[in-house]
Amino acid sequence: MNPILRRLQGAAVGQAGALFRIASHPIGGGGGLRRAALGPIAAALGDKDDLSGSVIMITGASSGIGEAAARRVALAGATVLLVARSADRLERIAAEIDAAGPGTAEARPCDLSDLEAIDALCDGVLADHPAVDVLVNNAGRSIRRSVDNSGDRFHDFQRTMQLNYFAAIRLILRLLPAMREQRHGQVVNVSSAGVQIRTPRFSGYIASKAALEAFSDAVQAEALADGVRFTTISMPLVRTPMITPTKQYEGIPALTPEEAGSLVSEAIVGRPRRVAPPFAHIFSTVDTISPEAMDALRSRVYRMFPE
């Protein structure tokens, strides 16, 4: 095994692991001040974790980050709409959320790669609720493949765009008007720190996430006066089924799904524009100053982590 990779995997434990976790824990979520505050100050800041009365749609809620986020916002009192393809899993998670309270859950199965199915989903939801207060675009497809091995795999680029970009904007186009009408709402996009880092072998995946970030930044200006907030979470590595096929990630420090789900919930409470880990900010700043320096680093990473 590559010695640098072995050292990185060793960083999962001990003091080096603690430092690594600080650098990779996203900041800007909005819950930090309250978490850091002493008892009386925290009390004065109020119980802002109360999401009762909010209708929150979370896509990709049958697994990983989406499932953890759904459980977390329901604990804060929200009505959570669970969207994914696996109806049986959604029904089970909804039943568990209802039993735990105080929030409630509705299973809303949908294949988000089908635009007409998304329209039907939104019609059904808006027939039952005046608006979705928060849309969390979390369902995603990740593909790790170099362009060398992508010559005959154009569909990889189409599939990532279909789910990570087109599905998300179809949902936004259908749900935004009711948010604007009630003059309050939020779209949370679960993006990737890889967008800032421009991680090699993930070109199709990070391009689809970057497209959603750019779309959201442009639309934020249009919806600003109507009280709608767009939030981008640049998620670092999270130990979910999505990363299981990548053997190189075994042993490398990663957030738990619960930690990532809490970040989503804090972003709903705090309504920041961006949440990102410090290392991603550092890499993107270096890239702005010297893309050539980052090219050299990325090239090293490319050689270090084989296909």
Ligand SMILES: NC(=O)c1ccc[n+]([C@@H]2O[C@H](COP(=O)([O-])OP(=O)(O)OC[C@H]3O[C@@H](n4cnc5c(N)ncnc54)[C@H](OP(=O)(O)O)[C@@H]3O)[C@@H](O)[C@H]2O)c1
């Ligand atoms: N894990 C990481 O390290 C990491 C890092 C950065 C960003 N992210 C992002 O975080 C998000 C959640 O990923 P995760 O790690 O929690 O992965 P995961 O556990 O594999 O969950 C993916 C979710 O997407 C749903 N999904 C996939 N295709 C779908 C479709 N066609 N229609 C509807 N739902 C679909 C899946 O449900 P069904 O199969 O039931 O449809 C599942 O609920 C993704 O957008 C990912 O890009 C993850």
